[in-house]
Amino acid sequence: MSHTLHRCGVPEELKKDFVVFSMSAKTVNAPGSGEKMKRFFEILSRFPSTNFGDVKTGSRYNADWQTIHDRFRDQSVAHYVFTDRGTVAQALRELKQADLGLSVIVSGLFGEIEAICREVGLPVHTVQYSGGVLGRTERLPPGPVLAITTMCGHGLVSARLVEKLARQVKRGKKEASAAAAELARPCMCGVFNVERAERLLREIAERQEG
Amino acid sequence: MLIDPERCRCCGDCLALCPMNAIRLFAPDRAAGRPAHAAIDRDECVECGVCFRSAVCPQQAIREEDLPWPRILRKAFSDPVFTHPGTDIPGRGTEEMKTNDVTGRFRPGFIGLGLEFGRPGIGTRLRETEAAIRRLLPLGVVLEPNNPLTQLIADPATGALRPEVRDEKVLSAIVEALVPEEAFDRILAEVRAIAAEADTVISVGVIGKVAADGRVPAAEAMRRAGLPPSANGKVNVGLGRPLYPF
Numbered sequence: 057m058s059h060t061l062h063r064c065g066v067p068e069e070l071k072k073d074f075v076v077f078s079m080s081a082k083t084v085n086a087p088g089s090g091e092k093m094k095r096f097f098e099i100l101s102r103f104p105s106t107n108f109g110d111v112k113t114g115s116r117y118n119a120d121w122q123t124i125h126d127r128f129r130d131q132s133v134a135h136y137v138f139t140d141r142g143t144v145a146q147a148l149r150e151l152k153q154a155d156l157g158l159s160v161i162v163s164g165l166f167g168e169i170e171a172i173c174r175e176v177g178l179p180v181h182t183v184q185y186s187g188g189v190l191g192r193t194e195r196l197p198p199g200p201v202l203a204i205t206t207m208c209g210h211g212l213v214s215a216r217l218v219e220k221l222a223r224q225v226k227r228g229k230k231e232a233s234a235a236a237a238e239l240a241r242p243c244m245c246g247v248f249n250v251e252r253a254e255r256l257l258r259e260i261a262e263r264q265e266g
Numbered sequence: 267m268l269i270d271p272e273r274c275r276c277c278g279d280c281l282a283l284c285p286m287n288a289i290r291l292f293a294p295d296r297a298a299g300r301p302a303h304a305a306i307d308r309d310e311c312v313e314c315g316v317c318f319r320s321a322v323c324p325q326q327a328i329r330e331e332d333l334p335w336p337r338i339l340r341k342a343f344s345d346p347v348f349t350h351p352g353t354d355i356p357g358r359g360t361e362e363m364k365t366n367d368v369t370g371r372f373r374p375g376f377i378g379l380g381l382e383f384g385r386p387g388i389g390t391r392l393r394e395t396e397a398a399i400r401r402l403l404p405l406g407v408v409l410e411p412n413n414p415l416t417q418l419i420a421d422p423a424t425g426a427l428r429p430e431v432r433d434e435k436v437l438s439a440i441v442e443a444l445v446p447e448e449a450f451d452r453i454l455a456e457v458r459a460i461a462a463e464a465d466t467v468i469s470v471g472v473i474g475k476v477a478a479d480g481r482v483p484a485a486e487a488m489r490r491a492g493l494p495p496s497a498n499g500k501v502n503v504g505l506g507r508p509l510y511p512f
Binding site: 063067182190195214 | 357461462467501507
């Protein structure tokens with residue numbers, strides 16, 4: 057139902073995976089929201105992040121920050137990916153103060169987000185859970201591969217590419233960081249957590265035979 | 267999406283990029299005068315655009331093409347860079363809970379149910395979603411009118427899709443519905459039966475407004491139905507200015 061839902065992984069790993077993004081409502085507050093979206097993007101840019109983007113222009117691995125920023129329009133959706141809760145709390149505090157009037161959504165572990173909301177004084181207004189995967193689950197790739205591919209909720213990162221790059225990492229042909237950056241490119245929204253992908257790639261490489 | 271066989275040098279660099287594994291290598295055919303080359307299986311290709319955008323091909327042999335109806339639906343559902351004209355949103359979904367603090371689409375007493383066919387990474391024919399819609403409608407679910415899939419329904423009474431779209435393959439398509447809280451158990455039992463017969467995977471998403479006392483009735487309904495809520499997911503933190511209080 058959504059591009060930042062259904063991110064697979066173990067809780068210890070997911071603790072370092074937060075997506076903060078904003079969206080306007082087409083029938084209510086979309087007119088004039090492009091400038092507010094730019095402001096949202098500017099505020100979040102002050103914090104250390106592992107990725108950012110907007111699907112229409114791409115992520116930090118497809119375009120530079122200024123280009124992404126300048127192309128925001130009234131129905132753009134801006135995303136930032138953070139790796140620690142302290143940063144998310146600070147970012148939300150600043151967004152609260154800015155009072156842009158646009159919806160802000162945080163993806164991550166519910167326990168962490170609820171604690172952040174309490175700390176910052178924000179409500180947990182509406183939630184979306186994953187009920188898991190039903191049906192032909194035997195066709196899915198192994199857990200750590202799935203943990204990487206599901207970081208692009210539009211399904212644009214292929215399992216085969218993950219396995220190919222993990223092999224290159226194992227054979228010393230590519231650094232895990234470079235492989236993670238390569239995996240981030242198909243994900244146009246910029247919600248792909250590159251630091252997490254790097255850790256998972258190392259884990260997959262270690263388990264691969266030969 | 268096409269690979270120009272005249273330009274392709276069969277290096278194979280594009281193969282792993284395809285989320286649907288739809289690119290294949292072909293040995294040279296001397297009788298036909300064709301060299302070794304890569305080609306896209308058009309029946310399996312969902313027009314997501316990953317191979318083209320990657321610029322991986324050193325020969326620029328990968329090309330986009332003008333897609334006629336109904337093939338254009340593959341792109342509309344699978345390529346998030348393409349904005350669906352029915353939603354004005356890139357991709358196959360809607361605003362759903364992301365703007366609920368502003369729109370009030372999900373109110374107390376109701377649960378949002380999203381059945382995303384084909385996700386993660388398997389893909390689906392649209393006919394799989396039709397089978398589910400046909401079985402869920404009699405149970406009283408209300409389909410989201412702005413969802414791109416709902417817009418393909420030819421008969422709102424039965425949920426039948428337009429016949430020409432049924433065999434189109436997409437990365438994923440979402441049956442988005444509003445369900446009365448008290449009906450969640452019954453509907454989820456039917457979802458499990460649908461999944462048992464599906465030829466793909468279905469990612470289940472559940473949306474709920476948080477009550478004033480902090481309870482999450484949607485999570486309680488999930489537990490009652492034997493579907494444990496996930497440890498991670500999405501939270502709308504209520505910074506949007508509401509259209510009206512709810």
